[in-house]
Each structure stands twice: as C-alpha cells, then as structure tokens.
Amino acid sequence: MLGSRWPILCLPILLAASACGSDILMITMGGTKSHKIPFLELARGLIRRDHNITLISPFQPDFHLEGLEEITPEGLAAFVRGYMTFDLVGARMKGEEPLPYMDIIRYGYEACDAFLNDIETRSFLRSGRNYDLIILDGAYPECALGLVYRMKVPFMYINTVAFYASPTSISGSPAPFSVTPFFARSFTDNMSFLDRSVNAFWHLGSLLGHSISVTILQTVLRRHFGAQMPHVYDMAKNVSFILQNGHYSVTYSRPFLPNVAEIACIHCKESKTLNADLEEWISGAGEAGFVYVSMGSSVRTNKMPLAAHRLFIDALKRLPQRVLWKQDGDQNMTDIPSNIRLYKWLPQQDLLGHPKIKAFVTHGGLLSMFETVYHGVPIISIPVFCDHDANAAKAEVDGYAKKLDLHYLTSDKLYEAIKDVIVEPKYKIQVKNRQTLMRDQKESPLERAIYWTEYVLRHKGAYHLQSPAKDLNLFQYYMLDIALTFLVLSLTTLALIVYALRIGFICLGNYVQSKRMNKLFDKSSDLLKRSTKLIDEASLSKKKL
Ligand SMILES: *[C@@H]1O[C@H](CO)[C@@H](O)[C@H](O)[C@H]1NC(C)=O
Ligand SMILES: *[C@@H]1O[C@H](CO)[C@@H](O)[C@H](O)[C@H]1NC(C)=O
Numbered sequence: 001m002l003g004s005r006w007p008i009l010c011l012p013i014l015l016a017a018s019a020c021g022s023d024i025l026m027i028t029m030g031g032t033k034s035h036k037i038p039f040l041e042l043a044r045g046l047i048r049r050d051h052n053i054t055l056i057s058p059f060q061p062d063f064h065l066e067g068l069e070e071i072t073p074e075g076l077a078a079f080v081r082g083y084m085t086f087d088l089v090g091a092r093m094k095g096e097e098p099l100p101y102m103d104i105i106r107y108g109y110e111a112c113d114a115f116l117n118d119i120e121t122r123s124f125l126r127s128g129r130n131y132d133l134i135i136l137d138g139a140y141p142e143c144a145l146g147l148v149y150r151m152k153v154p155f156m157y158i159n160t161v162a163f164y165a166s167p168t169s170i171s172g173s174p175a176p177f178s179v180t181p182f183f184a185r186s187f188t189d190n191m192s193f194l195d196r197s198v199n200a201f202w203h204l205g206s207l208l209g210h211s212i213s214v215t216i217l218q219t220v221l222r223r224h225f226g227a228q229m230p231h232v233y234d235m236a237k238n239v240s241f242i243l244q245n246g247h248y249s250v251t252y253s254r255p256f257l258p259n260v261a262e263i264a265c266i267h268c269k270e271s272k273t274l275n276a277d278l279e280e281w282i283s284g285a286g287e288a289g290f291v292y293v294s295m296g297s298s299v300r301t302n303k304m305p306l307a308a309h310r311l312f313i314d315a316l317k318r319l320p321q322r323v324l325w326k327q328d329g330d331q332n333m334t335d336i337p338s339n340i341r342l343y344k345w346l347p348q349q350d351l352l353g354h355p356k357i358k359a360f361v362t363h364g365g366l367l368s369m370f371e372t373v374y375h376g377v378p379i380i381s382i383p384v385f386c387d388h389d390a391n392a393a394k395a396e397v398d399g400y401a402k403k404l405d406l407h408y409l410t411s412d413k414l415y416e417a418i419k420d421v422i423v424e425p426k427y428k429i430q431v432k433n434r435q436t437l438m439r440d441q442k443e444s445p446l447e448r449a450i451y452w453t454e455y456v457l458r459h460k461g462a463y464h465l466q467s468p469a470k471d472l473n474l475f476q477y478y479m480l481d482i483a484l485t486f487l488v489l490s491l492t493t494l495a496l497i498v499y500a501l502r503i504g505f506i507c508l509g510n511y512v513q514s515k516r517m518n519k520l521f522d523k524s525s526d527l528l529k530r531s532t533k534l535i536d537e538a539s540l541s542k543k544k545l
C-alpha cells in the first residue's frame with residue numbers, strides 16, 4: 001500500500017570521515033512547544049551517533065534521554081507562560097487578529113531580556129562551557145545569536161516554521177514575493193495581480209515590524225554581550241546550514257542554495273498499537289470508524305469560549321462515527337454526547353495511523369499537516385494563528401483538506417465539512433497521492449539532517465556553501481543600481497544628442513539663411529550694378545543727343 005518506508009533508525013551513514021563525539025548546543029526561543037519537536041528528533045538521532053546535546057527552550061522536558069541535557073531557564077519559561085494567554089479561538093471567531101501586532105513585535109526583545117537576565121542562563125554563560133556547533137530555531141533566532149557571538153562557533157538553523165522565508169532569504173536563497181506566500185496569510189504560490197500586491201504588502205510590513213523589534217533587541221544584546229557585538233542581521237547571514245522544516249511534497253517547490261536541506265516529517269513514525277482502552281472504544285464504532293479532533297498544543301482549548309465548544313459538540317454529535325477529542329481543560333460540560341470522548345492527551349500519530357480513522361479535524365499546525373500526509377488521513381482544517389492559514393491553503397490546493405473559517409463557522413458547516421471529507425473519495429485519494437510523493441525520498445529526513453549537521457561539524461562551518469547574494473542589498477541584488485545607472489546614462493546621452501542636433505539645426509539654419517541673404521545681396525548688388533550701368537548708358541546717350 002505504501003511506497004517505501006523510511007528506515008526506522010539511521011542506518012550507518014557511510015562517511016569518509018566521521019564527526020562523532022561532538023558537543024552541540026540547540027536553542028529554540030519559539031513561543032509554542034511544537035518548536036521543540038524537530039530539535040528533539042534531531043537530538044535523538046545525533047545522540048545515537050555519540051554526540052552530546054544541550055537543548056535550551058522555554059518548555060520543561062517531558063522525558064529523560066541519556067546524552068541530552070535540557071535547560072529551561074525559568075525566567076524565559078515564565079515569560080512565555082505569561083505571554084501565551086490569548087484567547088486565540090475567541091478572537092478569530094470575532095474576526096480579529098488573534099495576536100495583536102504589538103505583541104508579536106515585543107515577543108522578540110522581551111523574551112530575550114527574560115532569557116538573558118535569568119539566573120540559570122547567566123550561570124550557564126559564566127561556566128565557560130564550549131560547544132562545537134550551535135543549532136538555532138529559524139523562528140526568533142536573533143537573541144540566541146548572542147551566544148553564537150560569545151562562543152565563536154559555527155551555527156545552523158532548523159527553520160521550524162517552513163513558510164517563514166526570512167532565515168533562508170537573509171542567507172541568500174531567493175524568495176521573490178511573486179511566488180512566496182506570506183506565512184501568516186492564506187495565499188498560495190499561484191497569485192493573481194491583487195493577491196501579489198497584498199502579499200508583497202504583508203512581506204514588507206513584516207520586514208518593517210521585524211526590524212523595529214530587532215533594533216530594540218540589539219540594545220538588549222549589546223547590554224549583555226558588549227557594544228562590539230555586530231548587528232544580528234549581519235551575524236544571521238553567516239549561517240552555515242539551514243534544515244528547512246518543509247518538503248516540496250507538502251510545502252511548495254522553492255529555489256534553495258546548497259546550504260539548505262528540507263527535512264519535513266523528521267519526527268514522523270509508523271503507528272504503534274493503541275492502549276486497550278482506546279482500542280476498545282474505537283473498535284466499538286464498527287465499520288463507521290472514528291474522527292480525531294485536536295487543536296494542537298498551542299491553541300489552548302481551555303481558553304476557548306464555551307460557545308465554540310457547544311458549536312463543536314453540536315456538529316460532532318450528529319456524526320455516525322465515534323469522536324476522540326483532545327482537550328486541555330475541564331470545560332464543565334456535563335452533557336457530552338455518547339459518541340464523543342475527551343482526552344487531555346492522545347497519541348496523535350498512533351491514531352492517524354490507525355486503519356479505522358476517517359478524518360482529522362485540526363487547527364492546521366505544520367507538524368500535524370506533515371503527520372496527516374505521512375499517515376494518509378484527509379483533514380478538516382480550522383486555521384487559528386501564525387502559519388495555520390498558509391498551511392491550510394496549501395493542503396486545500398493539494399486536495400486533501402476542507403478549510404473552514406472560524407469567523408463564519410456554524411455547527412452545520414462543521415458537520416457538513418466532516419461528512420464531505422469522509423464521504424467524498426477525492427480527499428482520501430489526494431492525501432494518498434501526497435503520501436506517496438512524500439515517502440519517495442532517497443533517505444529519511446532524519447538521515448539527511450544528521451548528514452548535514454555532521455558535514456558542518458567536519459568542516460568546522462560550511463562557509464563555502466554561502467552565496468555572496470547574502471551581502472548584496474536589494475538594489476544590488478535586483479541590479480536596480482545598474483538599471484538605474486543605465487537609465488541615467490541613456491537619458492543623458494539622448495539629451496546630449498537632442499541638444500547637439502538642435503545646435504546643429506540652428507547653425508545649419510543660420511548658415512542657410514546667411515547663404516540666402518548673400519545670394520539676395522549679390523542679386524541686389526547685381527541689379528544695382530545693372531541699373532547703374534543702364535543709368536550710365538542712358539546718360540551717355542542723352543549726352544550724345
Ligand atoms: C558526553 O557526555 C558523557 C556523559 O556526561 C561524557 O562521558 C562524554 O565525554 C561526553 N562526550 C563529549 C563528546 O563531550
Ligand atoms: C562567520 O563565522 C565564522 C566562524 O565563527 C567566523 O570565522 C567568520 O569570521 C564569520 N564571518 C563573518 C562574515 O562574520
């Protein structure tokens with residue numbers, strides 16, 4: 001049924017020279033826990049190859065792994081907990097921006113200040129511990145560049161938010177606005193004239209907001225690391241390698257320099273058997289199967305308005321399927337219909353890989369999108385914030401998703417959408433197509449990520465993969481300076497020619513005119529001579545008379 005299966009463990013990657021036994025520091029300052037997942041997956045793979053990993057993040061470890069040391073600076077963790085209190089779903093239902101722009105801008109520098117002022121961070125920095133490589137999150141990497149500056153070692157990114165083009169574009173990979181949909185809007189890479197202009201507006205607006213945030217962040221960094229610290233934009237260009245959390249089978253086909261490798265689904269795994277309780281509940285549904293509902297870890301459902309819960313319940317209770325719903329909190333809902341069960345946590349990939357699953361109702365987080373394609377399950381996508389809209393737009397183009405807008409959502413619409421995705425075979429067919437494309441790769445994403453990480457370790461940075469494109473400004477990159485020079489030169493030449501011609505014509509005109517005058521003059525003097533002659537003759541003949 002499936003194409004090729006990825007090898008479970010990284011089979012020995014045959015290397016001329018191995019780079020085993022290195023110390024690697026990973027840092028993610030992303031505001032949601034899902035940012036940790038690709039890091040942990042890469043860490044697992046690297047630890048099997050005898051590297052030691054330190055991971056700094058705002059989220060407490062969920063498990064212990066030999067070779068992995070997790071550091072959770074409490075100052076940073078507390079800041080993120082205090083920050084992520086928005087009622088994202090409620091705002092979206094009212095048609096508002098779920099995260100106010102000012103809050104997005106302040107996250108960068110406030111999180112940085114909280115991180116660098118933390119006691120644990122300070123003692124970590126004072127300890128003088130050294131690493132061979134630092135791997136940063138492509139989302140909010142700026143603050144951690146301070147540690148790169150302090151330790152003076154090569155660094156890489158895992159660009160966790162695939163549609164966020166900034167880390168790849170700042171390091172020289174092309175990302176023209178014409179085909180690069182802005183990550184927080186629902187554009188695809190096929191845009192009309194109007195779409196392209198609005199898309200460009202969002203890109204430019206985001207660059208402006210980012211540069212404001214970074215200007216303030218720079219003062220925070222210089223306070224902690226000294227006034228000599230270069231600008232973070234200049235440091236960011238020196239990235240050795242980018243592990244891009246996308247893949248052309250699930251994100252878009254994009255031009256990347258050789259210092260980028262796509263690693264979408266680095267965390268995807270074959271499903272395991274469920275625990276007896278879940279398995280029993282699912283098999284109780286018989287042929288109808290089950291529907292899985294989860295809004296991910298960042299959209300806290302206990303912050304969801306009660307009306308939204310009611311709406312979901314009203315739609316889900318009409319389904320002939322049984323429903324497993326991942327819920328964060330106690331909603332005090334006493335009248336849960338008999339076909340629905342709420343759980344605080346569910347083994348997502350084991351459910352997606354279960355043969356009885358019919359559809360997945362999701363917020364459209366990137367990792368959920370990859371998992372659903374990996375396991376071949378069609379979705380109903382209800383985007384909430386960040387990159388959800390871009391993810392949903394792509395899934396819809398690929399034909400395995402039905403997209404719903406929270407602002408206009410009703411229980412009828414939700415019910416119809418779920419029914420449609422289950423009954424219409426086209427959704428299942430398309431997701432299977434995507435699954436085949438995603439699984440057709442010459443090595444697993446984890447093997448690819450390990451290979452390139454060890455490549456950077458072996459060569460102590462991968463500066464030969466960089467392109468001077470990163471050092472050009474917009475005018476130089478698009479040759480606008482040259483176009484402008486040519487324009488000015490051509491216009492000047494044209495003006496000179498016109499001027500010269502004008503002078504020439506004037507001279508010629510004068511010359512011709514003077515020639516004519518001379519001729520007239522000659523003629524008149526001729527006439528004068530002749531008339532004098534006539535007069536003379538006349539006076540002579542008079543005398544003769
Ligand atoms: C990794 O950690 C272990 C246990 O702390 C230590 O024995 C080993 O030397 C470390 N390896 C490297 C490469 O630092
Ligand atoms: C890039 O990083 C390497 C390693 O830290 C360093 O030697 C080099 O000077 C840096 N280049 C620039 C332009 O910052």
Ligand SMILES: *[C@@H]1O[C@H](CO)[C@@H](O)[C@H](O)[C@H]1NC(C)=O
Pocket residue numbers: 190191
């Ligand atoms: C892009 O969109 C236009 C208009 O919707 C459509 O005609 C065209 O076929 C699309 N191109 C691709 C490559 O999908």
Ligand SMILES: *[C@@H]1O[C@H](CO)[C@@H](O)[C@H](O)[C@H]1NC(C)=O
Pocket residue numbers: 330331332
């Ligand atoms: C649930 O009910 C308890 C007691 O009735 C109340 O204290 C609590 O705030 C309620 N929780 C929610 C989410 O409404």
